Amino acid sequence: MTGNSSSLFPRNFKKSFPIAVRGEGSWIISSDGRKFLDASGQAAVVNIGHGVREIAEAMAEQASQIAFAHTTQFHSGSAERLAARLLALAPLNFKNGRVYFTSGGSEATETAIKLVRQFHLESGAPEKFRVVSRRQSYHGSTLGAMSVSGNVARRAPYQPLLAEWGHIAPCFCYHCPFGKTFPSCNVACADDLESFLSNNNAASVSAFVFEPVVGATLGAAAPPDGYVQRISEICRKRGILLIADEIMTGMGRTGKPFAVQHWNVEPDLILIGKGVASGYAPLGAVLISSRVAGVFAKGSGSFQHGFTYQAHPVSTAAGNAVLDYIEEHQLFGRVPLIANELRAGLASLPLHANVGEIRGPGLLLGIEFVKDKTAREPFPREESIAEKIRQACFDRGVLTYPTQGCVDGVRGDHLLLAPPFTVSTEEVAIISSAIHHSVAQVFSS
Ligand SMILES: Cc1ncc(COP(=O)(O)O)c(C=O)c1O
Numbered sequence: 001m002t003g004n005s006s007s008l009f010p011r012n013f014k015k016s017f018p019i020a021v022r023g024e025g026s027w028i029i030s031s032d033g034r035k036f037l038d039a040s041g042q043a044a045v046v047n048i049g050h051g052v053r054e055i056a057e058a059m060a061e062q063a064s065q066i067a068f069a070h071t072t073q074f075h076s077g078s079a080e081r082l083a084a085r086l087l088a089l090a091p092l093n094f095k096n097g098r099v100y101f102t103s104g105g106s107e108a109t110e111t112a113i114k115l116v117r118q119f120h121l122e123s124g125a126p127e128k129f130r131v132v133s134r135r136q137s138y139h140g141s142t143l144g145a146m147s148v149s150g151n152v153a154r155r156a157p158y159q160p161l162l163a164e165w166g167h168i169a170p171c172f173c174y175h176c177p178f179g180k181t182f183p184s185c186n187v188a189c190a191d192d193l194e195s196f197l198s199n200n201n202a203a204s205v206s207a208f209v210f211e212p213v214v215g216a217t218l219g220a221a222a223p224p225d226g227y228v229q230r231i232s233e234i235c236r237k238r239g240i241l242l243i244a245d246e247i248m249t250g251m252g253r254t255g256k257p258f259a260v261q262h263w264n265v266e267p268d269l270i271l272i273g274k275g276v277a278s279g280y281a282p283l284g285a286v287l288i289s290s291r292v293a294g295v296f297a298k299g300s301g302s303f304q305h306g307f308t309y310q311a312h313p314v315s316t317a318a319g320n321a322v323l324d325y326i327e328e329h330q331l332f333g334r335v336p337l338i339a340n341e342l343r344a345g346l347a348s349l350p351l352h353a354n355v356g357e358i359r360g361p362g363l364l365l366g367i368e369f370v371k372d373k374t375a376r377e378p379f380p381r382e383e384s385i386a387e388k389i390r391q392a393c394f395d396r397g398v399l400t401y402p403t404q405g406c407v408d409g410v411r412g413d414h415l416l417l418a419p420p421f422t423v424s425t426e427e428v429a430i431i432s433s434a435i436h437h438s439v440a441q442v443f444s445s
Contacts, residue, residue, distance in 0.1 A: 023050020105273030106140030152409025219414030220360025345432030392438035
């Protein structure tokens with residue numbers, strides 16, 4: 001629908017948006033009859049595909065039993081069941097932990113920032129309140145979540161409104177902020193947390209939050225072995241809580257239920273959103289380890305925080321139905337297999353002079369485009385390379401997630417691919433063909 005005939009305040013007044021009327025598996029169908037292959041799961045949300053009838057039926061069943069009861073007065077069976085199932089999937093220190101459900105990722109980050117503050121108050125450390133994070137990261141769009149985010153473009157208009165708690169270097173081997181190479185770097189980027197704390201009033205720091213694999217901002221940049229372990233050790237030694245933001249990477253997208261499980265690390269809190277209800281309902285959550293939950297239970301007993309729609313019965317019913325579907329079709333195990341097919345389809349892409357790197361675990365893949373491959377030099381921002389490739393893929397009926405700024409917050413073009421775990425071999429072939437042709441088209445014009 002074009003800008004002038006819409007009553008919605010859009011993401012972009014200069015664009016027109018098709019109306020999505022139906023979803024079938026990996027496909028979205030618009031009101032004008034076009035079919036789009038959803039190679040990005042929208043924004044790494046749609047883990048089990050569109051239009052799965054069982055999920056709609058489970059939501060309708062819950063809504064017809066009871067749609068809402070306020071959490072100051074009632075718990076719901078669907079929220080209780082999903083909480084127990086999520087804790088069972090998490091690292092061992094979440095056994096006997098608790099889950100705080102929200103309506104999305106930003107609310108989960110916001111909840112975590114307040115929860116770690118109150119944890120330290122309850123533990124007799126009232127001086128602790130700052131949540132340290134990394135440059136070149138994204139944790140959500142509300143003001144607390146934006147304060148910990150290090151995404152330059154998304155922060156820029158709101159700079160005067162944001163708390164300044166401190167950001168350390170990103171972990172990004174393709175454009176190492178220290179100009180080093182793994183393994184001789186000895187993961188200097190992890191030690192940047194130690195140096196930062198030594199020089200910036202460590203006593204006031206409550207937590208460190210990080211994306212185990214940086215999604216939108218860096219295009220699926222995974223850390224080398226040793227990084228997450230070292231970060232975790234520093235946090236333990238300094239009495240700082242570790243928050244893993246798995247809003248994009250959680251619920252199986254990287255090939256394990258949670259990405260931290262690739263490195264056997266036990267964070268204190270895990271944030272999830274996006275794929276937990278696969279887009280069928282707004283849902284996010286903070287998974288709280290038993291140690292942290294225990295401090296609240298033995299202390300004041302009450303967290304000074306709350307949302308009217310937290311732990312919504314219909315959203316958590318959607319979450320349960322999505323997890324049932326994942327278990328029934330063994331989709332966590334399918335991710336590495338179908339991801340290998342996608343990788344194989346894209347294997348010759350880095351031979352192109354302007355494709356710098358394909359990176360990322362499981363079904364979270366980033367493709368970075370460079371002007372000069374030897375120097376890893378990005379294109380000028382004005383050339384809008386990522387957007388041009390997205391448009392060329394869109395014209396071929398394939399949806400991708402483009403972003404700029406991975407190099408320095410301004411320059412650096414990449415495309416994110418995050419198709420549903422159910423994507424077929426034939427669909428993977430369509431995605432890789434669209435990308436090969438779009439790259440050839442954009443760089444030959
Ligand atoms: C890592 C990460 N954290 C937080 C968020 C914010 O989640 P939401 O958009 O559901 O508020 C996102 C969304 O893109 C994300 O990728």
